[in-house]
Amino acid sequence: MGQADRPARERILEGAYACVARRGLAKTTVEDAARQAGVSRATVYRHFPGGREELIDAVVLWQFLRFFTRLYEELHHARSLHQVLERGLTFARRSLRQHEVLQRVLVTEPGVLLPKLTTEMERVVAMVAGFLTPYLARYALRDGVDVHEASDYLARMTLSLICAPGSWDLEDPEQTAELVRSQLLAGIVRAGAVDGSRPRSTRGTAVAR
Amino acid sequence: MGQADRPARERILEGAYACVARRGLAKTTVEDAARQAGVSRATVYRHFPGGREELIDAVVLWQFLRFFTRLYEELHHARSLHQVLERGLTFARRSLRQHEVLQRVLVTEPGVLLPKLTTEMERVVAMVAGFLTPYLARYALRDGVDVHEASDYLARMTLSLICAPGSWDLEDPEQTAELVRSQLLAGIVRAGAVDGSRPRSTRGTAVAR
Amino acid sequence: MGQADRPARERILEGAYACVARRGLAKTTVEDAARQAGVSRATVYRHFPGGREELIDAVVLWQFLRFFTRLYEELHHARSLHQVLERGLTFARRSLRQHEVLQRVLVTEPGVLLPKLTTEMERVVAMVAGFLTPYLARYALRDGVDVHEASDYLARMTLSLICAPGSWDLEDPEQTAELVRSQLLAGIVRAGAVDGSRPRSTRGTAVAR
Amino acid sequence: MGQADRPARERILEGAYACVARRGLAKTTVEDAARQAGVSRATVYRHFPGGREELIDAVVLWQFLRFFTRLYEELHHARSLHQVLERGLTFARRSLRQHEVLQRVLVTEPGVLLPKLTTEMERVVAMVAGFLTPYLARYALRDGVDVHEASDYLARMTLSLICAPGSWDLEDPEQTAELVRSQLLAGIVRAGAVDGSRPRSTRGTAVAR
DNA sequence: CACTAAACGAGACGGTACGTCCCGTCTTGAA
DNA sequence: TTCAAGACGGGACGTACCGTCTCGTTTAGTG
Numbered sequence: 001m002g003q004a005d006r007p008a009r010e011r012i013l014e015g016a017y018a019c020v021a022r023r024g025l026a027k028t029t030v031e032d033a034a035r036q037a038g039v040s041r042a043t044v045y046r047h048f049p050g051g052r053e054e055l056i057d058a059v060v061l062w063q064f065l066r067f068f069t070r071l072y073e074e075l076h077h078a079r080s081l082h083q084v085l086e087r088g089l090t091f092a093r094r095s096l097r098q099h100e101v102l103q104r105v106l107v108t109e110p111g112v113l114l115p116k117l118t119t120e121m122e123r124v125v126a127m128v129a130g131f132l133t134p135y136l137a138r139y140a141l142r143d144g145v146d147v148h149e150a151s152d153y154l155a156r157m158t159l160s161l162i163c164a165p166g167s168w169d170l171e172d173p174e175q176t177a178e179l180v181r182s183q184l185l186a187g188i189v190r191a192g193a194v195d196g197s198r199p200r201s202t203r204g205t206a207v208a209r
Numbered sequence: 210m211g212q213a214d215r216p217a218r219e220r221i222l223e224g225a226y227a228c229v230a231r232r233g234l235a236k237t238t239v240e241d242a243a244r245q246a247g248v249s250r251a252t253v254y255r256h257f258p259g260g261r262e263e264l265i266d267a268v269v270l271w272q273f274l275r276f277f278t279r280l281y282e283e284l285h286h287a288r289s290l291h292q293v294l295e296r297g298l299t300f301a302r303r304s305l306r307q308h309e310v311l312q313r314v315l316v317t318e319p320g321v322l323l324p325k326l327t328t329e330m331e332r333v334v335a336m337v338a339g340f341l342t343p344y345l346a347r348y349a350l351r352d353g354v355d356v357h358e359a360s361d362y363l364a365r366m367t368l369s370l371i372c373a374p375g376s377w378d379l380e381d382p383e384q385t386a387e388l389v390r391s392q393l394l395a396g397i398v399r400a401g402a403v404d405g406s407r408p409r410s411t412r413g414t415a416v417a418r
Numbered sequence: 419m420g421q422a423d424r425p426a427r428e429r430i431l432e433g434a435y436a437c438v439a440r441r442g443l444a445k446t447t448v449e450d451a452a453r454q455a456g457v458s459r460a461t462v463y464r465h466f467p468g469g470r471e472e473l474i475d476a477v478v479l480w481q482f483l484r485f486f487t488r489l490y491e492e493l494h495h496a497r498s499l500h501q502v503l504e505r506g507l508t509f510a511r512r513s514l515r516q517h518e519v520l521q522r523v524l525v526t527e528p529g530v531l532l533p534k535l536t537t538e539m540e541r542v543v544a545m546v547a548g549f550l551t552p553y554l555a556r557y558a559l560r561d562g563v564d565v566h567e568a569s570d571y572l573a574r575m576t577l578s579l580i581c582a583p584g585s586w587d588l589e590d591p592e593q594t595a596e597l598v599r600s601q602l603l604a605g606i607v608r609a610g611a612v613d614g615s616r617p618r619s620t621r622g623t624a625v626a627r
Numbered sequence: 628m629g630q631a632d633r634p635a636r637e638r639i640l641e642g643a644y645a646c647v648a649r650r651g652l653a654k655t656t657v658e659d660a661a662r663q664a665g666v667s668r669a670t671v672y673r674h675f676p677g678g679r680e681e682l683i684d685a686v687v688l689w690q691f692l693r694f695f696t697r698l699y700e701e702l703h704h705a706r707s708l709h710q711v712l713e714r715g716l717t718f719a720r721r722s723l724r725q726h727e728v729l730q731r732v733l734v735t736e737p738g739v740l741l742p743k744l745t746t747e748m749e750r751v752v753a754m755v756a757g758f759l760t761p762y763l764a765r766y767a768l769r770d771g772v773d774v775h776e777a778s779d780y781l782a783r784m785t786l787s788l789i790c791a792p793g794s795w796d797l798e799d800p801e802q803t804a805e806l807v808r809s810q811l812l813a814g815i816v817r818a819g820a821v822d823g824s825r826p827r828s829t830r831g832t833a834v835a836r
Numbered sequence: 837c838a839c840t841a842a843a844c845g846a847g848a849c850g851g852t853a854c855g856t857c858c859c860g861t862c863t864t865g866a867a
Numbered sequence: 868t869t870c871a872a873g874a875c876g877g878g879a880c881g882t883a884c885c886g887t888c889t890c891g892t893t894t895a896g897t898g
Contacts, residue, residue: 053235121369121372121373122372122373122374122375124373125375126375142416145414145415145416146415149415150415150416152375153366153392153415153416156366156369157362157365157366157369159369160330160366160368160369161365163330163331164331164334166334166335166361187396188415188416205353205355206354206355206358206362206396206397207351207354207362207396207416
């Protein structure tokens with residue numbers, strides 16, 4: 001079979017990923033993952049000595065990295081902060097929504113996932129903020145607005161919106177652009193500095209300019 | 210023993226909770242929980258016919274409700290939005306940090322918790338925003354600031370800060386008050402409307418007034 | 419099923435015994451034995467905490483005791499030493515020959531069984547000799563023949579013949595009687611003391627009278 | 628290492644032998660034997676294509692032959708039946724007692740070894756009897772004693788005594804000589820025919836002269 | 837002297853069985 | 868009846884070997 005020559009570790013990760021997508025985290029068996037990967041159970045333990053736990057963690061990390069890799073590819077040619085935010089929101093939201101494993105886990109594992117926010121969120125917020133900072137630095141910010149506070153704010157709001165868009169449809173470019181302009185950047189960048197030509201929103205704003 | 214006459218269901222929940230705190234979610238056994246509650250395993254299945262899964266879910270829900278009950282008690286006498294936000298941030302952050310089960314889960318179950326954000330977050334954001342709206346309605350907001358957008362913004366930032374405070378120490382009342390004033394409300398309420406007597410922050414702000 | 423109410427331990431022993439008879443000691447699996455006994459693998463480990471090893475030992479001991487119980491029933495009504503030896507030789511030899519497990523083991527486990535003679539043989543020789551002593555005591559022995567030496571001698575020869583009858587057919591009562599008379603007892607009991615009426619053998623004797 | 632140039636097969640046998648001596652038959656691993664022999668596991672399979680089973684059998688056979696070779700060297704210069712029996716008993720008993728593998732197996736593999744008697748014993752009895760016959764032929768036997776019956780008797784008693792000496796100490800030449808004279812040969816060879824000068828035993832005899 | 841062929845070390849792999857742990861069901865006996 | 872106690876079938880886990888196979892690397896042996 002054509003898959004036979006790809007590194008075993010990756011095949012196992014994919015097999016496990018498929019099983020999680022199909023049956024949820026808790027019901028995924030080492031045996032299942034091995035069979036799905038076309039590999040014996042022993043081999044799974046050879047590649048993941050920590051057993052089931054290490055395997056599951058590896059799958060999560062693997063998808064995590066894959067997501068950010070793609071996100072980076074999506075964003076690293078953006079030329080304005082508006083573009084970064086719009087594309088980022090849309091891509092992240094679509095990824096999240098389409099992500100089969102996540103969707104499966106969401107209906108299968110109720111109540112297991114409330115925590116983890118603390119540890120992980122801290123890192124993610126810092127990372128996103130760090131990514132946004134250089135973009136912000138190129139803008140004329142409103143008086144009294146600190147670059148780092150602003151990027152922290154943008155990171156938090158962005159992540160929150162990705163997870164829970166509320167009434168916004170982040171996969172609609174129009175709405176997303178409107179959201180970025182009126183809600184996220186309105187209180188930060190000087191009016192008209194960029195994209196001033198865009199039509200005014202009819203919605204209210206969260207923070208005043 | 211004195212606990213013997215309390216309803217069995219509650220004793221079981223507490224036993225399970227203690228076990229989760231000690232060993233983590235995944236390693237908690239029906240047997241353990243039963244023993245901890247001074248109850249036979251069969252009785253657990255009588256009260257939680259769904260078995261282990263239902264038991265774990267019940268424990269999570271139970272703690273979830275307990276948290277919000279206490280949060281409500283903490284907040285329902287607050288007389289200003291500032292007070293609501295300050296007390297809420299401090300209380301929630303302290304609860305999160307001290308919550309033994311959460312802490313145990315965080316070190317025990319890495320990688321299980323990235324998801325769940327979508328479904329649950331949406332509800333939580335809405336709930337928090339709904340709770341804040343009446344408070345906001347009593348304020349003179351800055352021009353163009355919409356009440357609902359603003360409460361949505363506050364809910365998102367608040368939740369984000371509780372999970373990942375970054376450089377803020379939310380258990381320090383001084384810092385929290387400063388955070389609320391300069392970062393959360395600065396762009397929303399009219400300058401000097403409330404708490405105008407407080408000293409100016411030396412930190413920058415995220416969004417301009 | 420009708421077997422369901424017999425004690426589990428015994429059912430397992432029988433299942434294991436059947437498997438050993440079919441496949442040999444080394445190839446007998448706990449799984450096999452369990453299935454044969456109509457019992458889950460876990461139950462086998464509940465009854466034999468030492469696992470496979472304890473199970474196999476128990477089977478061997480079980481059959482061992484069964485054999486000696488039957489042998490005792492066969493012999494305890496014998497009224498003369500000749501009868502004891504004849505019936506004992508015949509019964510033991512037939513048991514050994516018909517014993518399906520032994521036969522299976524003999525062809526399946528070559529070379530594993532040379533030892534064990536030391537430890538076990540010592541006990542068996544002593545036991546058999548002890549069993550024969552009272553019978554010998556009722557006889558008029560030849561001059562200089564010691565009762566204990568004689569019973570030791572009879573025990574050794576008897577066991578040896580059971581295991582390796584050589585040219586004797588121990589399942590033929592005629593031959594066996596002849597063997598007992600001319601080979602085993604000739605040098606021990608006074609001529610004509612008992613069974614003197616029997617015809618003389620045409621075979622030689624091992625030890626002179 | 629100095630052993631490196633000895634044929635691999637022999638090194639493996641010795642390695643396996645050492646492992647069996649140390650851990651018993653059942654717990655001896657191909658891996659262990661290979662490591663002990665300073666050889667890779669693959670090489671073991673190259674020399675013993677039958678795998679573990681063939682290896683174990685080969686070890687047993689190897690030791691078996693080694694024992695009989697040495698026994699032959701011990702006996703082939705003996706000049707009398709008494710000498711043959713005395714030296715044989717002493718040598719065999721000492722070999723059996725000192726044989727580390729056997730001793731280890733005896734404590735490690737209880738219950739595996741009751742059988743095997745039939746097939747193997749028959750051969751061994753015949754072999755020993757055949758070895759003894761020419762010696763007996765040189766003696767004046769008592770009246771009515773048949774040479775073949777007598778050698779069969781001697782073979783059986785000898786083997787039995789080697790395995791289970793009872794109260795005799797076969798490694799004591801005095802006792803062994805006494806045993807041979809008073810118990811084994813007393814009923815067979817004519818009184819005084821050989822070794823007539825030896826002092827009379829104070830023990831009884833099993834079969835009368 | 838290079839070159840080939842055999843033997844070897846190393847190690848990945850599929851597979852089987854082991855012994856352990858836990859789940860969920862069920863029965864029994866005592867309060 | 869309700870519950871404690873516990874046996875049981877079932878199933879997954881992680882471990883340990885087995886036997887097979889494929890790689891490179893010696894190590895001779897031969898042209």
